[in-house]
Amino acid sequence: MGIEIKEKKLKKPTSELRFDLVSKNWIVIATGRAKRPEEFIKQERIKVTVEKKDCPFCNLATQEKPVLEYKNEAGQNEVTIIPNKYPAFAQTGLLNERAEGPYSIMDGVGFHEVVVTSDHNKSLAELPLSQVRRVIDAYQERYLELANEKFVNYISIFHNHGQEAGASIAHPHSQIIAIPVIDPDLQGSLNGSRLFFETRGECVHCKMMEWDREDKQRIIYENKEFVVLCPFASRASFEVRIYPKEHHSYFERIKDMEKDQLADALQVAMSKIFKGLNDPAYNFFLHTAPADGKDYGHYHWHFEILPKTSILAGFELGAGIEISTVQPEAAAEYLRGIK
Amino acid sequence: MGIEIKEKKLKKPTSELRFDLVSKNWIVIATGRAKRPEEFIKQERIKVTVEKKDCPFCNLATQEKPVLEYKNEAGQNEVTIIPNKYPAFAQTGLLNERAEGPYSIMDGVGFHEVVVTSDHNKSLAELPLSQVRRVIDAYQERYLELANEKFVNYISIFHNHGQEAGASIAHPHSQIIAIPVIDPDLQGSLNGSRLFFETRGECVHCKMMEWDREDKQRIIYENKEFVVLCPFASRASFEVRIYPKEHHSYFERIKDMEKDQLADALQVAMSKIFKGLNDPAYNFFLHTAPADGKDYGHYHWHFEILPKTSILAGFELGAGIEISTVQPEAAAEYLRGIK
Structure with missing residues (x-):
C-alpha cells in the first residue's frame, strides 16, 4: 500500500522546477515527456569494435612514456597513466594573461593524461573489485603529484564511456586534466x-544527504563509508552521485579503508547502470576542492555519474536549464531493484 | 603573402585559454586536437526519413490547435505555431516555491510551443527568403504575446536540427519556451x-563587435543592419553569432526593415553552415533581454548558432570548460569562402 501511495505521488506532476542548493541552478523534471525507466534499456548505444592489435591502449609501447604504472603480482599491467597524445592543454607556455583588443587570452598550460585499465573490453562495472580499487589508488597518487605543480589550480578526473558520451577510444579509460583556472560555473x-x-554553519551536501537518507526515496545503495543516490535536482535522467558519509572536502586525502569502500560503491553504481540501462554511454567525474591552496573546508567531494540519456539541446544551451524526464525518485527505485 | 602570415599566426598555438567577457567563462581552443575545417564535411549526420503521411507537422490537424497561423497569398500554410504535445512546462500549477526538506521546488509552469514551417524537408538554409522573414515575424509576434502573460519572466526561442542536436522530429521546426525563472548561468x-x-559606459557586445569588424578575422558576413561572425571565445568549433550592428537590447522591438535584414543574415549564416559543413546537426537560439519588466538597456540581443561538431563530455560537464578544436579565425575564414 505504501508503494501505491508513492506511485501516485510520483506520477502527479507533469513538470516540476527543482532548485539546486549548491549551483543555484533550476532544473526541470518534465514527466509529461517521460519515458519509463524500462524504455531506456531498449536504447542501444553505438558500439565501436576495434581489434586489440589496432587499439592504442592495448599497445602502450606506441604511446607516450607512462607517468604511473601499477602491475599485479604476476607482473601484468593493471593501471597505467600516460600523457594524452592529443592533449587539450600543453605543458609549455606563458601563464600571463594578455590582451588582444578587448579580449583576454592565455596559453592553455596544463596536463592532460589518460588512466588506462588493462582489459580492452571490461569497464569499471565488470572489472575485479581489486582493479577498481587500483584505479582509485592511481587517481589519488596522480592527483597528489599534479597538485604539486606550481601553476595547477584545478584538477579534473573524469571518464567518458561510449561514443555518444564523447569517448573517441573504445578501450575503457579515465582522463585527468590539471589546469591553472577555475571556471565560474564551478566557482559558483x-x-x-x-x-x-x-x-x-553546516555543509550543504551533509544536509542534503541527511534528508535523503531519512527520506530514502532517492537512495540506491549504502556501504559503511559511502552513499549512492539520485540527486533531488538531477541534471539528467538517472544521474547518480557517490558521497562519502563523513564530511570530507579533499578527495586526495582519502584513506586506505575508505578507498576499499569507494571501490565497492563505484562498482555497485556502475554495475547497476550497466545492467539496468543496457550498458549505456555515460560520463562521470570527480568534484573535489580545487588545488589552489585555499581553504575549502566547506566543500564535500563526490563523484557525479551522468548516463547519456538525453542530449543538451537549444533550450539547455540557450536558457541554461537542463530537462530530465524521469523523476529522480523513480530512477533510484529502478536502480535499487537492479542486482 | 598576407595569407601566409595569417596561416602561420593561426597554426602556432596548440592550446589557448580564451576568456568570455560576458559570461566570464574560460573556453579552450585546442588546435593540437584539431581537425581541419574540411574534415567536418565528411561527418555524416544521422538522417531520419519520415514520410509526410506519418509526420506530425505535415498533419497539423492531428496536433493541438494553432496559436498563430501565417498563410501565403494562395492560402497555403507558411508558418504555424502550435502548443507542444509533450511540453516540458505545463500551463497550470502554483508558482509558489515550496520546501521539501532542505530542498526548494515549484510547479513547472510555462508555455512550450512549436514553430512549424510548411516544407517537410527544407530547413532555413533552403527556404525562400520570404518564408524565413515570416518565421522572424512569427517569433516576434508570439514573443510579444507570451511576454504579456503575467508569470512569464524569460522567453527562449530555439531551433534543434538533426538527431545529434536533440531534434526528435525531422520536419524543420523551432520552439518557444516561456518560463517564470531566469537561470543563474544566464543571469551571470x-x-x-x-x-x-x-x-x-559602453556595451560589451558593441565593443567586441567594433574590434571584430576592424580586425576582420572573425567576420563571416555583413549586411546593412547585421554582422555574422565566429565569436572570439567560441564554445564549439564553427560557432556562429548574428548581432544587430546598432545597440538593441530587446529582440521583440525589431522593426520591419531590420527583419528583412535579419532574414537575410540568418539565411546566409544557415546556408554557409549547410553547404560548408555538409548539412550538419545544429542548435540555434536567441539571447535577448528577459521579459520580467526590468531594465536591460545594457544588453545586446543576438542569435547563437552551434553546429554539433563535438559532444560535451566529462571535462566540459565536470569542470565547466568547453573545448573547441578549430580556431574561430580559421572557422570564419572557411565559412567566409563558402558561397
Missing part, C-alpha cells in the same frame, strides 16, 4: 557551498 | 553585460 558551486556553510 | 551573462556597461 564552490561559492554556493561556502555561503551555505557560513550562513547555516 | 546578463550581470557581466551590466557590469561592463556600468563600469565602462
